[in-house]
Amino acid sequence: MPNGGRPTIVAIAERAGVSIASVSRVLNGQAARRDTVERVRRAADELGYVPNAVARSLKDGRTRQLTFAMPDIGNPVYVAMVRAIQAVAKAAGYRLLLHSTDAVAEDELAVVRSLGDRTSDGLILCPIRIGDGHLRALARAAGPVVVIGSLPPGTPVDSVRADSVAGAADAVRHLHGTGRRRIAFVNGPADTVPGRNRAEGYRAGLAACGLRYDERLVVHTEFGIDAGTAAAGGLLAARPDALFCANDQLALGALRALLSRGVRVPEDVAVAGMDDSALAQAAWPPLTSVDLGSSERGRLAARLLVDRLAAGRSAGARAAVPFRSTTVPPRLVVRASTAPATDPPA
Amino acid sequence: MPNGGRPTIVAIAERAGVSIASVSRVLNGQAARRDTVERVRRAADELGYVPNAVARSLKDGRTRQLTFAMPDIGNPVYVAMVRAIQAVAKAAGYRLLLHSTDAVAEDELAVVRSLGDRTSDGLILCPIRIGDGHLRALARAAGPVVVIGSLPPGTPVDSVRADSVAGAADAVRHLHGTGRRRIAFVNGPADTVPGRNRAEGYRAGLAACGLRYDERLVVHTEFGIDAGTAAAGGLLAARPDALFCANDQLALGALRALLSRGVRVPEDVAVAGMDDSALAQAAWPPLTSVDLGSSERGRLAARLLVDRLAAGRSAGARAAVPFRSTTVPPRLVVRASTAPATDPPA
DNA sequence: GTGAAAGCGCTAACAT
């Protein structure tokens, strides 16, 4: 039995002694005789009727569902995005379908392609690696997509990006300003967009301070707490007086590595992270971090998607709305982990 | 236009010169003449055909979607559950729809009721307060529900629960075993099921150790990092030598409160949490915590749901399978935050 | 092996 024995408008129509069309009208708030309205309402109530959303979707071609595909549901940054997207989606009458892709490209592509099955009306995609496969898939997506991340110009989707280059440079300059001279860098994978951008920002920051790039002070690893611990441990041999980490998880891991070795933070080594996630405030000492506007990016992406969906519905020509790309500026949040060292650096 | 101009089986049928029935058969891997198979496959490829999941759902009454409704997507415990559920769901051919209810009862009820709209085939619900409204909604749910949490016996749903009473008692006994005598308790809200259970376990633990219950050592607050910081700060006046916190977020907050005041952990005050989430390992010092089997509960809940769905499909009588309730045992994970004090307690 | 046709539950012309 295709339907689990649930009442449909047919059952209501019979019970109320009217046609299914009248039932549909009443239930959708259209004009009808007072008497009819009442009988239908009562019948629906008594039967515990709930409209079948699938049938409605088939009829009008929309599911009122949005999909958000992120690399890692365990990262507070994406949690912040989810919250922001959720709020916008809910307000616009959409449910949110979440997908954790583990940053697997094949998974991300599958999500884009699955727009074709009409399970959701639109997609917000947050990839950390963007290859030709992505660009091709995006170009032929069966529905509107908003990408959170950096895309080559001309890609036919809306996008929202963080300016992590500027953010990383800010952090380095800040560390330099507190008297640090050997600023080490714990970065994520070099083949990711965030990884590349942060590396660029780090170098720019060093240059702006007149500091030399020293590859012994730089390490690439995965984004993650344990990775941060391991990387920071290894970096200590190079005697840094500051650790700039490409995200808060790495910074938290680094913090643990330092404290467990009796290294004082910030007296001996300053630590700064990126994302300004919940972790940054929760840590001890509280972590200086570059806010890359995760919530804001989520909010904007959702708005972009919802707006495009609304445009498409009324005008018919969705692509007629030009594609937009917004950049959210970074903001350095200074906390105790980068207080100036009392002793001058060695 | 209800369909965004996407190809349907009709288009494929025309192109391949066969009927839509043949297209459907070929696409579903049923027997057909070699020639037919090829023509259909090719046509589908050329058109970039993707089956419309909505239409399929309407036809066979299933969406292949599962819903997980949790109180707070920011809590690592639920993230762990999501991961476990996701894995089972994916393996069984279901997508996962995530809902963050913020522990608002009305939201939770809405989710249960929305099973009626056939948007998903089943629901995993993780409420922290359970009232009459919940029980009534569960009793008339339009589809299978699995609850992660404690339910009155006889409620017509499958359920998986943690034994947080035993877990809390374990933690208290452990702290006592390391020489602590003034064991304070930072609990969540008293009107939640977890809050009540942990309080009960705390008292049981004290009793087992021959310790007296002292209300000055107990505080109730919200579950959350900042709440933990505030609560721990207040508790210090009562001169505890250990802080047992009802979850890791509270413990992390408490840790921050202690360290910021120069209180040494574990030398002056030991700290223990519950859930053994990622936070416990990330903290410094690493946090002793009671593993309540979040992943395991998620996994079991998903299994229960998937199994019931499978049973219903073949047998027809889904409720014929008796409702099951499983309890996952707690496991104390000892880390540095509760190492024995070198000095005897004052 | 293949096609015609019914029907899943709903909405929206269109007719009355």
Added chain:
DNA sequence: ATGTTAGCGCTTTCAC
């Protein structure tokens, strides 16, 4: 104001 009917895209009898 209300009823009849077509149709959204698909699967599945039932004939041939």
